[in-house]
Amino acid sequence: MAVAREIRVGVACWALLLPWSCAAPAACVAARRARALPLRSQLLASAAxxxxxxxxxxxxxxxxxxxxxxxxxxxxxxxxxxxxxxxxxxxxxxxxxxxxxxxxxxxxxxxxxxxxxxxxxxxxxxxxxxxxxxxxxxxxxxxxxxxxxxxxxxxxxxxxxxxxxxxxxxxxxxxxxxxxxxxxxxxxxxxxxxxxxxxxxxxxxxxxxxxxxxxxxxxxxxxxxxxxxxxxxxxxxxxxxxxxxxxxRADSLSLATCAERPSECAPLPDLAECGDAPPPAGAQGLLASRGGVSAFVRALGHELPATLVRSGGAGNKALLLLEGAGACYIQDRGLFRWDTCAAQAVLEAHGGLLVKLSALAARGVAESYRYAKVDVQLDLEPGLARLTLHNAADVRSVPRSGAGNEVRYAQRADETKPYANVCGVCALAPSAAARLDEYAAAIGRARASHEMEIS
Structure with a gap:
């Protein structure tokens, strides 16, 4: 699927970096939280x-x-x-x-x-x-x-x-x-x-x-x-x-809480059970949240194929893309304009991109969120985003979790917070931006088999 490359406005503590050689993953996590270790490899300081x-x-x-x-x-x-x-x-x-x-x-x-x-x-x-x-x-x-x-x-x-x-x-x-x-x-x-x-x-x-x-x-x-x-x-x-x-890249990968090769759609292991081995050399990295990973994101990992790399923070994941820890970052829920404005500008300046996931999946178009001081949501697509505690303008409109409770989708702009990113996010590293059409095709295939859980 060809993709239009136009961007349419529709936009005293030290590092806790541990080497991969820790013997036990659980011990790694405990040590990481308990003490600070110096940076073990050089920072990239490229004139380019x-x-x-x-x-x-x-x-x-x-x-x-x-x-x-x-x-x-x-x-x-x-x-x-x-x-x-x-x-x-x-x-x-x-x-x-x-x-x-x-x-x-x-x-x-x-x-x-x-x-x-x-x-x-x-x-x-x-x-x-x-x-x-x-x-x-x-x-x-x-x-x-x-x-x-x-x-x-x-x-x-x-x-x-x-x-x-x-x-x-x-x-x-x-x-x-x-x-x-x-x-x-x-x-x-x-x-x-x-x-x-x-x-x-x-x-x-x-x-x-x-x-x-x-x-x-x-x-x-x-x-x-x-x-x-x-x-x-x-x-x-x-x-x-x-x-x-x-x-x-080695230290950048150490910021991920765990990495796995998505060979089958199975629940991710607990943090303490995650292996310490980085993705195989040359493998494509798909950056995702430390929290729950949707079936859609897992399916995309199969379609690319890619190694799933989980880490916290949208800004951090933008830096991970620049550092080579991943080629693509998908977030289908929980972000706001203040999470992505800086990340988008930084990635674009370095040759990457950050766009709406929904526009890429449905229309093959690289489309930006609109970034302005407003009182109402500017980018709502009716019926797309689930209402959650994070994005709902009135939390009383969010159905209680539990069996038998239906998901509610935002139909009007005033139902969501003005700055919620209610269309999802897809970001590509500079090394991957030229292959936007390939990612769009893979996203489309994943969407055909698994609903995007955008919120």
Missing amino acids: RGDSAGGGGAGGGAVTGLLELCKEACDELSVLVRLVYGGLSASEATLKADQSVFTIADGLVQHLLLTALLRDDVLGAVVGEEDARVNVATRPYTVDALNVPERLWAPIDTARARLAQLGARARAQHDAGAAPLRALTAFVDPIDGTREFSERLGEMCTVCIGLAEDGVPVGGLVYRPLTNPPTWAYGCAREGVARSRLLS
């Missing part, structure tokens, strides 16, 4: 990628200039994130209404970014995942009902002062008329992979900052603060900029 570990480098324009400031901000915030992660306790985390995890790191990182650097008096609009009340003006500091430990007060003050300096530089660019930043809308996920953060799998977590113009992602930064040193990628395709500091 335009790597600039210091955040500089030639080329770029207004968007690149802002991304460089965002990267410097994340360098500062990574110190604070490590301190939170190193001493995280039950009193510093809670569950939101949709049962997703929230920690003080989520609230602090977003608050510091939005009040100091990504201000709405410089940008056109800002959309952040969190809706927390943060007090870092008067001590004791708080994030909603969570008390910020006293050990974090001074690091917060340091980070706030440094980000204020970066914000002043952004405003100077804006005031000088050199940077048309008012046309941009920022989408921010302060800690993408909060559940992994709370489960001591912090190396899967990322800070995601995406920049959109006229509904289209034009620039993005995906930053892992808890690898040692931090790993990241940012880029702006229209300005010809793609910069990164990434893991080797």
Whole structure:
């Protein structure tokens, strides 16, 4: 099946990286969560990628200039994130209404970014995942009902002062008329992979900052603060900029919770039973969630064929694609615009792509989500997405789980949260983007035999 390549707008803790040589998978998981080990192989610093570990480098324009400031901000915030992660306790985390995890790191990182650097008096609009009340003006500091430990007060003050300096530089660019930043809308996920953060799998977590113009992602930064040193990628395709500091493929594969060759459609083994062997050399990797994997995703693994590689965080999986841990990433449920705006811009700048799964499956078209600050969903396809606690505008509309309860599908845009990705996601690594038509054909075959469980 031929695929139109047009993109239609319709858009103090260290790494926990373990070698593959651990004797027992269960012991690997326990050790991974219990202690920190140094990075064991070199970071990729390829001139072809335009790597600039210091955040500089030639080329770029207004968007690149802002991304460089965002990267410097994340360098500062990574110190604070490590301190939170190193001493995280039950009193510093809670569950939101949709049962997703929230920690003080989520609230602090977003608050510091939005009040100091990504201000709405410089940008056109800002959309952040969190809706927390943060007090870092008067001590004791708080994030909603969570008390910020006293050990974090001074690091917060340091980070706030440094980000204020970066914000002043952004405003100077804006005031000088050199940077048309008012046309941009920022989408921010302060800690993408909060559940992994709370489960001591912090190396899967990322800070995601995406920049959109006229509904289209034009620039993005995906930053892992808890690898040692931090790993990241940012880029702006229209300005010809793609910069990164990434893991080797071997270390990148170690971020997956398990890998399997999908030779039959059987339940995945428990985490403790997963083998440590990486996929065979040359095998195609299909990145998927650490949570439940749908029958459709399994069927796609057979159609490609591919090795299923499971890891947490949408931003993390975008970096895994750049690092060679997988060729394709499929997510049929649970994502939002702040998860994918930065990832899409980064992948496109590096030669990859991120598009709606539904459009690719049904029409063979690479179609982008629309990214704008709105009050209502812009990309609903009636009858496609299941209503869940994560995406429903009113959780009372979600049927209770259990035998005999029918699934409800969203028919109207106001039934879902405005920023829910209700069409699924397909992302391809730069090495796989030229084979988009092959992936579309495989997705179509998998869809013919197994319903896509989009939500």
